[in-house]
Amino acid sequence: MRRKWKDGLLLGLIYLAAFVSVFLLAAIIVYVFARGFRAVSWSFLTSVTSALQGTTGIAGNIVNTVYIVVLTLLIATPIGIGSAIWLNEYAGKSRWVRLIEFTTETLAGIPSIIYGLFGMVFFGTVLRCGYSILTGALTLTLMVLPLITRNTQEALRSVPDAYRAGAIGMGAAKWYMIRTILLPSAMPGIITGVILAVGRIVGESAALLFTAGSGYLLPKPGTGLLHKILESGGTLTIQLYLSMSKAQYDVAFGIAVVLLCIVLLINLLTKLLAGRLDVSARR
Amino acid sequence: MGQMHAKSTYEMKKKSVCAVETAAQAIFTVCAFFAVAAVASITLYMIANGVPALWKVGVREILFSTVWKPTAEEPSFGILYIILTSIVGTAAAILIGVPIALLTAVFLAEVAPRRLAAVVKPAVELLAGIPSVIYGLLGIMILNPLMYKWEQALFAGSKTHQFTGGANLLSAVIVLAIMILPTVINISESSLRALPPQLKSSSLALGASPVETIFRVLLPAAKPGIITAIVLGVGRAIGEAMAISLVSGSSVNFPLPFSSVRFLTTAIVSEMGYAGGTHRQVLFTIGLVLFAFIMIVNVTLNGILKKGDDGHA
Numbered sequence: 001m002r003r004k005w006k007d008g009l010l011l012g013l014i015y016l017a018a019f020v021s022v023f024l025l026a027a028i029i030v031y032v033f034a035r036g037f038r039a040v041s042w043s044f045l046t047s048v049t050s051a052l053q054g055t056t057g058i059a060g061n062i063v064n065t066v067y068i069v070v071l072t073l074l075i076a077t078p079i080g081i082g083s084a085i086w087l088n089e090y091a092g093k094s095r096w097v098r099l100i101e102f103t104t105e106t107l108a109g110i111p112s113i114i115y116g117l118f119g120m121v122f123f124g125t126v127l128r129c130g131y132s133i134l135t136g137a138l139t140l141t142l143m144v145l146p147l148i149t150r151n152t153q154e155a156l157r158s159v160p161d162a163y164r165a166g167a168i169g170m171g172a173a174k175w176y177m178i179r180t181i182l183l184p185s186a187m188p189g190i191i192t193g194v195i196l197a198v199g200r201i202v203g204e205s206a207a208l209l210f211t212a213g214s215g216y217l218l219p220k221p222g223t224g225l226l227h228k229i230l231e232s233g234g235t236l237t238i239q240l241y242l243s244m245s246k247a248q249y250d251v252a253f254g255i256a257v258v259l260l261c262i263v264l265l266i267n268l269l270t271k272l273l274a275g276r277l278d279v280s281a282r283r
Numbered sequence: 284m285g286q287m288h289a290k291s292t293y294e295m296k297k298k299s300v301c302a303v304e305t306a307a308q309a310i311f312t313v314c315a316f317f318a319v320a321a322v323a324s325i326t327l328y329m330i331a332n333g334v335p336a337l338w339k340v341g342v343r344e345i346l347f348s349t350v351w352k353p354t355a356e357e358p359s360f361g362i363l364y365i366i367l368t369s370i371v372g373t374a375a376a377i378l379i380g381v382p383i384a385l386l387t388a389v390f391l392a393e394v395a396p397r398r399l400a401a402v403v404k405p406a407v408e409l410l411a412g413i414p415s416v417i418y419g420l421l422g423i424m425i426l427n428p429l430m431y432k433w434e435q436a437l438f439a440g441s442k443t444h445q446f447t448g449g450a451n452l453l454s455a456v457i458v459l460a461i462m463i464l465p466t467v468i469n470i471s472e473s474s475l476r477a478l479p480p481q482l483k484s485s486s487l488a489l490g491a492s493p494v495e496t497i498f499r500v501l502l503p504a505a506k507p508g509i510i511t512a513i514v515l516g517v518g519r520a521i522g523e524a525m526a527i528s529l530v531s532g533s534s535v536n537f538p539l540p541f542s543s544v545r546f547l548t549t550a551i552v553s554e555m556g557y558a559g560g561t562h563r564q565v566l567f568t569i570g571l572v573l574f575a576f577i578m579i580v581n582v583t584l585n586g587i588l589k590k591g592d593d594g595h596a
Contacts, residue, residue, distance in 0.1 A: 007494040014394050017386030018403050021468070024461055025406040028413065028421060035424075082314030090308055091315070100315050102585060103322040109515075109581050110325065110574075111522020113548050117555075117570045118325045121332055142321045149318070173300055175307035203414030206524040206548070210555055240416045241525060244423060256417050263412045267405070 032256045039254030048218055049251075058255060060216040064133065064233035068212060069201050071137035071229070072144060077194055079141070080148025081183075087149075088156040089178060108146035112207040115143050119211040131232040136212025143207060144197040151196065155189020156182060192273050199266040202259065205237035214238055326574075333571025336360070336564035345568060351535040351545075353554070353562040360565045362550075364535050366572060369547045371538040372452060372531075373520040376459035380520075381513055383460075384467035385502070391468070392475035393497055411465030415526035418458050422530035426454040434541050445543070447532050453540040455531035459523060463516040470515060474508020475501060511587055518580040522573070524548035547573040 047057030083100070091097045119139030129135040159182055167177040183190075213232030216239060219225045234242070240255040337345060340360050348361025387407070391400055431449030438444040482504055486496040502509070524546075532543025533553065545553075547569050558566055 003492065003495075007492050010494045010498065011394070014386045014390045017383045018390035018395065018399075020383055021387045021410065021464060022403055022406045024464075025410050028410075028417070031421065031425070032417065079314045079317050082311045083317060086308075086311035086315035090311055096315075100318055103318040105585070106322050106578075106581050107318055109518050109584070110577060111518075111524065111548065113522065113524040113551055114325070114329065114570060114574055114577070117332075117551065117567065118328050120555075121328055122324065142325075145318060145321070173304050175304050176300075178307075199412055203412065205414065205416050206552065209525075209552065237414050237416045237525075240414075240420065244416070244420050245529060249420075249424065252420055256420055259414055259417060263409070263414070267409055267412055271405075 029260060032253060032260055035249075036253030036255075036257035039250045040257050044254055045258070049216060056251060058216075058236065058239060058251075058258070060218045061234055061236045061239045061255075062258075063218060063228075064212070064215070065202060065235040067133050067228065067233065068137050068140065068208075068235055069198055071133065072140040072201055073194060073197065075137065076141040076144050076148055076197065080145050080193070081152050081190060083145075083149045084152035084156060085178060085182075088153055089174070089182070104146045104149055107142060108150075110143075112143065112204060115139050115207040116210045118142075119207065124211060129230065131211065131213030132230045133212055133233045134229050136208050136233070136235075139207050139211045140201055140204060143204070144200050147197045147200060148190075148193045151193025152186065152190050155186035155193075158189070159185045188273050188276050192270055195266055195269050195273070199263065202235070202262050202266075203237060204235075205241055208235055208238055209241070212238070214242055329567075329571050329574045332564070332567040333574075334568075336561060336568045339561060340565065345565060346572075349537075353558070353565065358561065360561070362547075362565070362569055362572070364537055365545050365547055365550050365569065368452065368535075368538040368544045369521055369573070369576070372456055372459065372527075372544070372546055373517055375452075375456040376463060376520045377513065377516060379456065380460035380463045380516065381467055384464050384512075384516075385471055385509065387464070388468045388471035388475060389497055389502070391472045393493075393501065407465050407468050410461075411469075415462065415523060418462055418526040419529055422454055422458045422526065423450075426457055427530065430454050430541070437541065444541070445536075447541065447543040450530060450532035450543055451541050452531060452538050452544045455527040455544070455546070456540075458526050458530055459520045462523060462526060463519050466519050467512045467516045470512035471505065471509050474505040474512070477508070478504050507587060507590070511584060514580055514584050514587065518577060518584075521576055521580070522548065524552045528552045547576075 043055060044057050045062065046059050047053075047055040048060045049056050049058075083104075087097060087100060091100075116139065119135055119142075123129050123135040123138045124131065129138070163181050163185065164177065167181045168174070172180070212234065214234035215232035216234055219228040219231075236255050236259055240252050240259070243249075243252040243255065345360050345362055346366070347363055348359065349363045350359040350361045351364065352359045387403070391404060391407075395403060427449035429449070430451055430453060431447075434444075434446060434449060434451070438446070478501060482500060483496055486500040487493065491499065527546060528549040531546060531549055533545070534543045535545045535550075536542040538544050550569055551566050551573075554562070555566055
């Protein structure tokens with residue numbers, strides 16, 4: 001009798017804990033949308049905050065975010081994929097594999113504020129990039145590298161060895177085999193890694209505060225977009241942080257709504273891709 | 284003549300294939316060592332920037348003094364309270380977060396009917412994806428006013444208590460506890476799922492109830508994975524900056540639940556913007572202390588994983 005009682009209690013606690021986790025998420029989403037949806041309007045998304053014109057908007061921050069995402073991925077994706085290819089296809093039982101995997105794990109565990117400090121000193125001061133989009137993107141490259149490397153490695157591992165043996169047996173050279181057989185088969189996994197990296201970049205703030213700075217203006221038309229790479233540019237998260245430290249909570253919640261929408265979208269995309277991955281595995 | 288020509292293009296083609304192959308391998312090797320170079324240079328730069336202040340101000344004055352007045356006429360750079368805050372805050376967040384996370388992991392791996400799991404699992408994944416500044420915003424809007432009410436009730440007659448308006452250690456701990464949930468849940472869940480099914484069936488066959496099986500057999504068997512999850516949670520909590528920088532208050536105090544405190548991370552975030560000279564160097568020392576904590580976490584993790592590998596082999 002006592003045993004039944006105890007079992008029931010513990011089971012109740014298990015259900016309660018799961019409920020808490022779901023409730024937290026639901027509460028966060030509902031609260032943010034309830035507070036923020038009124039702030040989000042067409043002009044909020046397409047104009048720049050200006051006292052002169054009396055507008056409040058985050059267009060500049062949206063451009064900066066997209067800029068940093070694209071730039072970071074352009075640098076990080078090739079390196080991450082290359083690293084995974086070496087680890088999985090070339091390294092064999094090299095004793096370096098352990099070191100590289102350990103450092104990749106370490107990179108994944110370093111807090112973003114440390115990346116921020118390092119990026120500020122190394123890319124900002126030593127390499128003289130200052131507070132700029134480029135400094136931010138280079139800093140974030142280090143941060144998202146493990147994500148891309150690990151996902152690509154996982155994807156390469158799931159390609160059956162028969163594919164490799166078949167291609168080599170038919171006389172294909174190794175890189176040719178990797179390029180035409182392995183990478184296409186591993187593509188869904190690689191793309192999943194890249195999308196996760198996008199999520200990480202969009203949500204990042206501590207690593208960007210002292211590297212990319214807080215500029216919120218739109219790049220000037222024409223070659224402005226090129227010059228922008230060496231100018232300071234705050235992403236959406238940075239603007240959210242600045243707004244909330246200035247107690248401008250309406251703007252802060254408006255940005256929070258935009259960020260949550262992006263997060264939800266990214267989550268959906270990875271889900272869809274994971275579904276495709278399963279199907280190809282079943283065949 | 285024609286034959287010779289064909290032969291030479293074949294040779295040339297073979298040579299260029301060889302060159303491409305070698306180049307590809309070289310490029311991939313460089314990419315692979317990029318991570319090593321990154322970790323090495325981060326370590327180097329953190330030490331190079333963090334150590335000078337220790338020389339200049341003195342190890343004891345920084346690490347074992349409690350007075351933090353970096354901008355005073357006669358500045359004092361004691362970061363002991365800041366270090367203590369990070370340790371106490373992380374420990375408290377783990378104490379609150381881990382039980383909830385473990386039970387949720389049990390729910391997902393063992394208890395949940397398929398339909399419920401299909402709701403809880405994505406919710407946990409989404410929780411992991413929410414940017415930390417949003418946690419901070421909600422902390423300010425929801426937790427701080429609540430804490431202020433409690434504070435007013437608790438310290439109603441107190442003359443020694445400095446009122447914080449709700450931005451205190453407890454608020455920050457709650458935010459951190461929520462933020463480590465996804466990490467701990469995911470890793471504990473997969474370690475529970477990785478257990479051999481015989482374990483469960485033999486326990487049930489011996490007459491243990493399902494709940495007893497979970498708590499007496501499955502959780503102990505999944506211990507290495509659960510420890511990994513907790514260590515990762517520690518890493519996440521101790522390194523979090525933006526979510527708690529405005530929630531935890533803005534002055535350096537001994538870490539009591541209702542005191543305004545600064546963590547290692549929040550001290551850097553809130554002061555790096557205007558700090559100069561020695562103050563700035565000491566902020567890098569704080570960064571170095573944080574980095575040292577994280578390296579300890581990483582090495583511990585590596586140790587656990589290695590031990591796990593040996594155990595299976």
